Amino acid sequence: MTYVIAEPCVDVLDKACIEECPVDCIYEGERMLYIHPDECVDCGACEPVCPVEAIFYEDDVPDEWDAYVAANVDFFDELGSPGGAAKVGQKPFDPPFIKELPPMNEE
Template sequence: MTYVIALPCVDVKDRACVDECPVDCIYEGERMLYIQPDECVDCGACEPVCPVEAIFYEDDVPDQWAGYYDINVEFFNELGAPGGAAKIGPVPYDHPTVAALPPQGNH
């Protein structure tokens, strides 16, 4: 099981979750943050600190954002499991679904 970041993060990228994550498994794309499912230890530290309530336990993702589980997993198809976001820094792309979204306003 893992946590999932959904639509409210797009074009916000607050990063409070990154600061809170004890295993450094939250990676930064161009428009949103992504949780690496194989590196996530399900501690839940990220969820309560997200100011836009974009982080959900995988079984609790609201229906309208259910596709974000796959988006988080597929973002890492090329990147793999680098073993820590801090050492690679921001990634210069997003999942194609996120990249295709219109600009998101305040949530």
């Protein structure tokens, strides 16, 4: 089990969670952030600092956002497991599900 970032993060990219993560497992795509399922140590440090409440323990993701569990995994199909987000920086891609979403969370 791991933490998952869901819909409230799409087009927000606040990054407070990145600063809080002790293992550097939160990666940045083009439209949202993703938690690497193999690198996350389930500490939960990221969850309370998320200003849009987009981070959930995998079993607690609301049903309407179930597709984000797969999207978080799919992001790493292309990226692999680089062993830390800081050294790879923002990646210019997202899984197809995220790419196809209309613009979101704009004020």
